[in-house]
Amino acid sequence: AQTVTQSQPEMSVQEAETVTLSCTYDTSENNYYLFWYKQPPSRQMILVIRQEAYKQQNATENRFSVNFQKAAKSFSLKISDSQLGDTAMYFCAFTETSNTGKLIFGQGTTLQVKP
């Protein structure tokens, strides 16, 4: 079965500093997609960043970047220059084997950015 594991239930970081959230996954596929979604308190979940497995280059979106290690099945999220608005629950997600677009989510990491 395909699984996604986030081993850090909670993390905190000082404003303006950098933090890295960890994610590992298990799959036998060679081509797939990985995502980081952000769920702020009482607000809807939004996509932060996406990585296609066949692309060697790590994806970046402004202050957010990933470290994708395909052989190690690791997909960590780095947030640079952390802002108070980054306080949220972060979910790592993976596309399932079928072509339906179904996402399999990790357990989430609650990130608190402190002033």
Added chain:
Amino acid sequence: EAEVAQSPRYKITEKSQAVAFWCDPISGHATLYWYRQILGQGPELLVQFQDESVVDDSQLPKDRFSAERLKGVDSTLKIQPAELGDSAMYLCASSLSGRRGETQYFGPGTRLLVL
């Protein structure tokens, strides 16, 4: 900016009662997903529609849950009878075509409490 709408935002019900949740996806999105998110965990797919057809309901407890998307636009998820273990956040998401790797857009969710 177009958003996924859900109602109600909160629902409190008693065990054995019937409840229904409504979702209106982003206009033009063919694919609609219902996820259940238990507190402190990642979302889990309950059912996925492609237009009006169900493409994945493998995790839907069919003895008590039902879902429909009659005209391929908005959707209703029903629970009858509700059980204590159904207390969770019910998230609706939509995407343009349901292809792997496509961004899913989430609604604000319906938080259900079963007493």
